[in-house]
Amino acid sequence: MRESGELEKGRLELLRNDLAKRLVGFSSDAPTIDIYELSSSRLHREDFPVPEMLLLMLRNFLGWKWYGPREKVRWTVYGTFSGEPIAIELGKFGLNLLSSLALNKSRKRIEGQLKSAVNIVEKFLKPVLERQVSSGNVTIGNHLNEFVSRYEFFRGQAEKAFRRAKRKAKEKLKEGHEFPQGFISTLMNSYNRSIKAQQEGFYHSVAMVDAYFSALEHRLNLLRAFTGVPLPEDGFKAFMSKTWNEKLDELLGANPSPKARKTLQGMRDIKERIRNPFAHGGYENDKGALHVHIPSIGTVPGNMTKFGKSARFSLIPIGANDHELNCAIFDDVDKLLSMGHLAGAYRLMEAGIDPSFDEESLQSYKEATSGGEEALERFIDHWSHLWELHTNMDCGFHGHPATYSINIRPLIPR
Numbered sequence: 001m002r003e004s005g006e007l008e009k010g011r012l013e014l015l016r017n018d019l020a021k022r023l024v025g026f027s028s029d030a031p032t033i034d035i036y037e038l039s040s041s042r043l044h045r046e047d048f049p050v051p052e053m054l055l056l057m058l059r060n061f062l063g064w065k066w067y068g069p070r071e072k073v074r075w076t077v078y079g080t081f082s083g084e085p086i087a088i089e090l091g092k093f094g095l096n097l098l099s100s101l102a103l104n105k106s107r108k109r110i111e112g113q114l115k116s117a118v119n120i121v122e123k124f125l126k127p128v129l130e131r132q133v134s135s136g137n138v139t140i141g142n143h144l145n146e147f148v149s150r151y152e153f154f155r156g157q158a159e160k161a162f163r164r165a166k167r168k169a170k171e172k173l174k175e176g177h178e179f180p181q182g183f184i185s186t187l188m189n190s191y192n193r194s195i196k197a198q199q200e201g202f203y204h205s206v207a208m209v210d211a212y213f214s215a216l217e218h219r220l221n222l223l224r225a226f227t228g229v230p231l232p233e234d235g236f237k238a239f240m241s242k243t244w245n246e247k248l249d250e251l252l253g254a255n256p257s258p259k260a261r262k263t264l265q266g267m268r269d270i271k272e273r274i275r276n277p278f279a280h281g282g283y284e285n286d287k288g289a290l291h292v293h294i295p296s297i298g299t300v301p302g303n304m305t306k307f308g309k310s311a312r313f314s315l316i317p318i319g320a321n322d323h324e325l326n327c328a329i330f331d332d333v334d335k336l337l338s339m340g341h342l343a344g345a346y347r348l349m350e351a352g353i354d355p356s357f358d359e360e361s362l363q364s365y366k367e368a369t370s371g372g373e374e375a376l377e378r379f380i381d382h383w384s385h386l387w388e389l390h391t392n393m394d395c396g397f398h399g400h401p402a403t404y405s406i407n408i409r410p411l412i413p414r
Contacts, residue, residue: 015120015121015124016061016062019057019062019120019121022116022117022120023062023113025081025082025113026062026079026080026081027081027083028058028062028063028064028079029079029080030064030065030078030079030080030085030086035078035087035089035098037100038086038087038099038100039100039101039104040096040098041096041097041107042095042096042097043088043094043095043096043097045094047111047115048095048115048118051095052090053121054077054088054095054114055075055077055088055090057121058077058079058088061121062079064077064079065078065079066078069393071393072092072093072392072393072394073090073091073092073393074090075090076088076089076098077089078098081099081106081110082103084099084100084103085099085100086098086100086110087099088114091393092393097110097111133237134233134234134236134237135236135358136231136235136236136357136358137356137357137358138236138356138358139354139356139357140221140222140354140356140357142349142352144215144218144349144350144352147211147214147215147218148215150211150214150215151208151211153211154204154205154207154208154211155204155208155327157200157204158201158202158204158208158323159201159323161197161198161201161204162197162201162323164197165194165195165197165320166320168194168197198320201319201320202319205318205322205323205326206318208326209275210275212330213271213275216244216333217244217247219349220244220247220251220337221239221240222349222355223337223345223346224239224247225355225356225361225362225365226344226355226365227251227341227345227365227366227369228345228362228364228365228366228367228368228369228370229362229366230359230362230363231357231359236357245268251337252264252336252342260336264333266332267333274318344368344369344370345365347369348365348369348376348379348380351380351383351384353380353383364379
């Protein structure tokens with residue numbers, strides 16, 4: 001342990017030496033400054049996509065003074081450059097460089113040095129990040145609404161197209177009506193419009209299936225946190241590496257009901273028949289996309305008579321009936337994930353909470369979901385309040401509602 005501590009101190013010392021070389025002219029020796037006397041310019045988001053890296057570098061590693069939050073400003077860190085006062089602050093409307101007028105001509109140089117130094121900090125942090133991920137000290141952004149909206153959009157578009165195709169197929173020619181292009185031509189035009197609408201329904205339905213599986217994967221990751229079940233060592237990485245099938249088994253339990261098993265098998269059939277072939281260049285796992293040469297016969301599908309269940313068996317791979325059956329199975333899966341022991345976790349997920357996987361956060365979700373409806377709503381209201389403070393950068397709040405205290409002091413001084 002002592003050798004490990006000395007090694008970490010050695011790494012920190014090397015980092016500070018490297019930063020000193022990159023940040024020539026910068027100094028933490030600065031008197032208290034009045035930021036309103038400094039000139040402000042915006043630091044481009046593309047150059048500093050993670051503003052907190054600047055705070056970590058200047059405050060934690062180089063000992064610059066800082067304060068915050070204040071109204072609409074999360075933090076300000078300040079020091080000097082060439083003896084002149086300089087500060088960097090993260091506010092609601094962006095990241096700003098504050099400096100005296102004497103440094104106007106040096107701003108490009110200042111930004112360039114800061115950007116170069118941040119690259120060194122990033123390399124230093126990589127092993128720290130790996131350890132944090134292994135320990136589950138991570139938060140996942142909850143983008144469920146985005147994934148579900150995409151799924152619902154394509155589902156709705158497919159339904160409209162299939163309804164339009166059905167109307168076109170039922171259109172009848174009026175008796176006694178003269179058609180300029182002739183009777184047969186008119187029939188063919190009506191038929192072609194119906195086929196075109198069916199093709200549009202097929203395209204949208206395939207996109208719907210792909211969108212649903214993406215939403216499902218995202219949903220399973222969020223639900224795992226909100227169940228509140230503790231993770232074993234390296235459990236987060238192990239869970240994230242599982243297939244959606246394995247994640248479903250973990251969340252639903254080892255012995256689902258016969259009805260649940262039927263629903264899950266329907267999901268697997270959709271995956272094999274539709275999702276995989278159209279998401280992976282038309283290749284089917286059971287060789288259905290292959291036309292195998294048989295002497296004296298010609299070619300036969302690689303999956304032989306199972307080709308009857310292939311999406312390519314019909315002229316339109318997904319018709320209105322297929323689409324309706326797929327939607328029914330998706331609806332049943334949604335019910336499985338929102339009922340019983342998963343009801344509370346599903347409610348937290350729908351509330352838009354960004355879940356964390358550390359032990360303390362998992363325990364808080366467990367308490368919320370097991371404490372009844374009132375405890376659940378109190379938790380959601382409290383998180384929503386913190387989220388608003390965080391988003392608006394109001395005074396009195398540090399960090400993010402999904403963050404928590406993590407002990408990385410051996411590598412990052414505070």
